[in-house]
Amino acid sequence: MGQIQISNVYKIFGPRPHNAIELVRGGMSKDDLLNETGHTIGVQDVTLTVEPGQCTVVMGLSGSGKSTLIRHINRLIDPTAGEIIVEGQDILALKGRELEDFRRRMMSMVFQRFGLFPHKTVIDNVAYGLDIKGGSRAEKRANRETARHWIGQVGLTGYEDQYPSQLSGGMQQRVGLARALATDADILLMDEAFSALDPLIRREMQDQLIELQDTLHKTIVFITHDLDEALRLGDTIAIMKDGAIEQIGTGEEILQRPQTEYVRRFVEDVNRGRVLTAGTVKLECSIVRQDTTPDEALRQLGEGGLRVTYVVDAEGRLVGAVTAASLRQGQRDDIPTVDSLAEAAPTATEDMVLEEVLPMTVGEDIPVAVLNENRELKGILPKDAIIRALAEEAQLTAEADR
Amino acid sequence: MDASSIFSLVLCAAIVGWIAWAAARRHEALAEGYRAHAVGAGAALVVLVPGLAGLWKFLTGLEFDTSIIPLDVWVDGAVDWLLLKVGDPLDQLNRWVVHKIGFFERFLHQSIAWPLLTLLFTGVAWHASRNFVVTVGVACAFLLIWSMALWKPTMQTLSLMSVSILVTVVFGLPLGILMSQSDRARSIMLPILDMMQTMPSFVYLIPVVMLLGLGNFAGVIATMIYAAPPLIRLTDLGIRLVDKEVMEAATSFGASRWQKLFNIQIPLALPNIMAGLNQSIMMALAMVVIASMIGVRGLGQEVLFGLQRQEPGTGFIAGLSIVLLAIVLDRITQSYGRRMETHRTVSH
Structure with missing residues (x-):
């Protein structure tokens, strides 16, 4: 069980949600329900596990219920049916003070339109989550120091005494982020946090979040309608449509194996080069140990009809690549083992994305060698394999059209 | 009873019942089982029974102007009962308030008061607006009032106004907050506020005078009833x-x-x-002349004298003073309102 466990949650808006939920469970569609009873489905039978320290992205278009879903986690919205467990605690059972206390300790939230308090200065905004817990004068002073620290972390030092209306959108959202981080809660809820920002600033904020997350390891639930953003930030991605989850998986799983037509159409336009990694696309290759003779190596190449083989040491670490031509030359020169024939090969690590690998292949005859973190050879990436991976979706679509 | 009147009555009851039923059905609590039907039937009966009774009464030869629902008699009874029960303590309160207002007034009448007060208001105007024209305007208004020899009645009006507005804020602000926090409180308050604003003020002057007697206290209460709705409404609206x-x-x-x-x-x-406070102050000033009819002294009384003695000049200068007072208070409160708007809205 994860840190947050959402099980079979339904949310129906309208005067009599409990009657309507039976109809939905009976299979009535969103449109039919609206037309016949005037009820709207917000969230439909959602089950989602959020693992600690990970960034779980819920993505969907407007009206897909993603913002409604995230508001269930801190009970800004109460579900019509279902169960929500946060760190083993059934949060739907919380009332009054318990609920306030739970919100103060366990999670903080960043909002699409920032949700800053316009009548408070930046530092008072950031300290809000701390001040609200009450406490002595000394504690309030300590809160200011904490707030100052987080304002520095998001790069707004010097703006402490400004009001939100004096800041640009990107800066306002940095205040929102600092305010959420200042409470030191483990769980960070981000509702389309970067959607209102223009593309360059959005990219900057994403980088900042990734950087902060590297040291903080918060449990993040991130809502977005932007698939590129989801793929950049998400360890796990859940795609929502009409209040229900269509598919949950890692970014690559969703790109490589879309489970529904909706998801497939969704991922069509994604820049695959930015998401697919060398590790997933790599091919098997021919390997020779560094103490192999050129004769033996040539024989191996001949069997596979190959032009290049890779030389590894006893631990499987890459030494270099040899071509058939240089092997024949070595044969003639009576060279005892292949390692002195090996020439440098372009290398990539498994977690590099294709966009980064592609430039290495330019003007290079030898396919890129894919290594793990110990420099062990795991496979290779010939130019055509990269291009095929990048073009796969287009091909599939073309086939489907035929 | 002829058939056509019974038919139209039944039709009327059916429509009212149907509307009530439809409204009840939309409520989750009332939608269960036959509760919505019961609400509908109840509403229909409320129309049908008095209607039939009335028809019967009319057709069996009673006078046409006999009231079927003697609300006037009930209200008379209620006021009499109130007078009996709370008359004495109200009288005490009355004396206390009149004493307080009187103290305030007497101070304002001192010869030293007028330059002090003119200075004070000019200072406040500057503090609120930081605007030279507004500040000078306020000073001129006070000088003009003084030079028309209306200082005393103006101060009487101002002190009554201040007390009325104080009472309005003390009651109005919590009521507005209550309204904003609960939809039920809001649905109860809204028709009451509508009534306070549309009911002709003479109507509530009658019981107010009966309960409180003529004079300043009655004036304060009547002014409050008239002036409170905008403050209550705008407090509720602002919070929402x-x-x-x-x-x-x-x-x-x-x-x-x-x-x-x-x-x-x-x-x-x-x-x-x-903004609500500003509106309330303006409404309170509009009440000045009416209040003078229940024995409140001040500028309203001057207007009343003008009317009674057929002296248009007396009426005009008193009216002008009311307008000047209104402008001064309006500019000051509006400037404070505008100052508050900074840092209370966010631009994205």
Whole structure:
């Protein structure tokens, strides 16, 4: 069980949600329900596990219920049916003070339109989550120091005494982020946090979040309608449509194996080069140990009809690549083992994305060698394999059209 | 009873019942089982029974102008009962308030008061507006009033106004906050406020005078009834207009209802509350002449004299003084309201 466990949650808006939920469970569609009873489905039978320290992205278009879903986690919205467990605690059972206390300790939230308090200065905004817990004068002073620290972390030092209306959108959202981080809660809820920002600033904020997350390891639930953003930030991605989850998986799983037509159409336009990694696309290759003779190596190449083989040491670490031509030359020169024939090969690590690998292949005859973190050879990436991976979706679509 | 009148009555009851039933059906609590039907049937009966009774009464030869529902008699009874029960304590309160207002008034009449007060208002105007024209205007208005020899009645009016507005704020602000916090309180308050604003003020002057006697206290209460609705409405509106996401943010950090109210909602509603206060002050000034009819002294009384003695000049200068007082108070409160708007709205 994860840190947050959402099980079979339904949310129906309208005067009599409990009657309507039976109809939905009976299979009535969103449109039919609206037309016949005037009820709207917000969230439909959602089950989602959020693992600690990970960034779980819920993505969907407007009206897909993603913002409604995230508001269930801190009970800004109460579900019509279902169960929500946060760190083993059934949060739907919380009332009054318990609920306030739970919100103060366990999670903080960043909002699409920032949700800053316009009548408070930046530092008072950031300290809000701390001040609200009450406490002595000394504690309030300590809160200011904490707030100052987080304002520095998001790069707004010097703006402490400004009001939100004096800041640009990107800066306002940095205040929102600092305010959420200042409470030191483990769980960070981000509702389309970067959607209102223009593309360059959005990219900057994403980088900042990734950087902060590297040291903080918060449990993040991130809502977005932007698939590129989801793929950049998400360890796990859940795609929502009409209040229900269509598919949950890692970014690559969703790109490589879309489970529904909706998801497939969704991922069509994604820049695959930015998401697919060398590790997933790599091919098997021919390997020779560094103490192999050129004769033996040539024989191996001949069997596979190959032009290049890779030389590894006893631990499987890459030494270099040899071509058939240089092997024949070595044969003639009576060279005892292949390692002195090996020439440098372009290398990539498994977690590099294709966009980064592609430039290495330019003007290079030898396919890129894919290594793990110990420099062990795991496979290779010939130019055509990269291009095929990048073009796969287009091909599939073309086939489907035929 | 002829058939056509019974038919139209039944039709009327059926329509009322149907509307009530339809409204009840939309309520989750009333939608269960036959509750909505019961509500509908009840509403129909409310129309049908008195209607039939009335028809019967009419057709069996009673006078046409006999009231079927003697509301007037009930109200008379209620006021009499109130007079009997709370007459004495009210009288005490009356004396106390009149004494307080009197003290205030006597101070304002001192010869030293007028330059002091002119200076004070000029200072406040400058503090509020930081505007040279407004400040000089305020000073000129006070000088003009003084030079028309209307200082005394103006101060009487001003002191009554101040007390009325104080009472209005003391009652109006909490009521407005209550309305903003509960939809049920709002649905109860709205028709009452509508009534306070549309009921001709002479109507409530009668019981007020009966209960409180002629004089300043009755004037304060009557003024309050007339002037409170805008403050109550705009307090409610201002709090309800606070951005939804800002409220969600406060909630998500674990703010309690009171913390949200005092830290977020009221501060952000202040420009609207100030606008409400401004409106209330203007309404209170509009009440001055009517209040003079129940024995409140001041500028209203001067207008009344003008009317009674057929002296248009007397009426005009008193009226002009009311207008000047209104402009002074309006500019000052509006300037404070505008000042509050800075840092209370967010641009994206």
